Amino acid sequence: MEVVKCIGRRTLMTSLVCIAFIITFHTFSGVSAKEFQQWMYEQSILGKQAEPKIARNVSYKRVHIQNKQLPNIDRDEKSMSHHIVASRPIMLEEAIDWSQYPSQTVHATGYTAGVESTGKNKKHPGYGITYSGVHVRRDVYSTIAADPNVYPIGTVLFIPGYGYGVVADTGSAIKGKKIDLYYETVEDVFEQWGRKEVNVYLIKKGNGRLTESELKALNEDESVQVFREQMSF
Numbered sequence: 001m002e003v004v005k006c007i008g009r010r011t012l013m014t015s016l017v018c019i020a021f022i023i024t025f026h027t028f029s030g031v032s033a034k035e036f037q038q039w040m041y042e043q044s045i046l047g048k049q050a051e052p053k054i055a056r057n058v059s060y061k062r063v064h065i066q067n068k069q070l071p072n073i074d075r076d077e078k079s080m081s082h083h084i085v086a087s088r089p090i091m092l093e094e095a096i097d098w099s100q101y102p103s104q105t106v107h108a109t110g111y112t113a114g115v116e117s118t119g120k121n122k123k124h125p126g127y128g129i130t131y132s133g134v135h136v137r138r139d140v141y142s143t144i145a146a147d148p149n150v151y152p153i154g155t156v157l158f159i160p161g162y163g164y165g166v167v168a169d170t171g172s173a174i175k176g177k178k179i180d181l182y183y184e185t186v187e188d189v190f191e192q193w194g195r196k197e198v199n200v201y202l203i204k205k206g207n208g209r210l211t212e213s214e215l216k217a218l219n220e221d222e223s224v225q226v227f228r229e230q231m232s233f
Helices: 002-029 034-048 053-066 071-088 188-195 212-220 222-230
Strands: 103-111 142-146 156-158 163-169 178-182 195-202
Touching: 103 188, 142 156, 142 212, 156 178, 163 178, 163 212, 212 222
Parallel strands: 103 178, 142 163
Antiparallel strands: 103 195, 142 178, 156 163, 156 195
């Protein structure tokens, strides 16, 4: 009787240890008792070189990672190039269909407010003041000189390579199809313009007058602010 009890206790202890082992193994490996039992059966009875599902999963994941394609450099470069092109600021010349406006070819020169162009120095009371009464200005809308019989004071032109020009001044040498574009320095005149035959577009014909407030309003219009950084001033 004592021997039977001893065997029973050992059997019970062995079972408890096995159960504890299986629970611990499942906790850390994720393999269920049924899966483990199946694997043991395959190993011991069928002699198959099988592995638990967890091992197959790990193996699969490793292969999957190893077989992942590296970034395609050519494709990335093309995408980057496309992004650069797409994000390039639109130039003023490209933003509007200028063909909708009347155009005319004129001879365009550059001038400054200084002695070399007007005979006035900075001490002269009329220095920098145009025929219309507004001060010379290089901006998105700059002051230019023209023959008022061709382009009255207040006329707005678009000059490719220069920007918008508002006729604010006249000149004894500016007759017929000639315009004079304002620049701040002589260096700017020679470096940025010089003398050119250019096709200009008539945006608005003036009424013979121009005020500081009108010129300021043109340059503060929100729709033209995006082009301010493109201008050479």
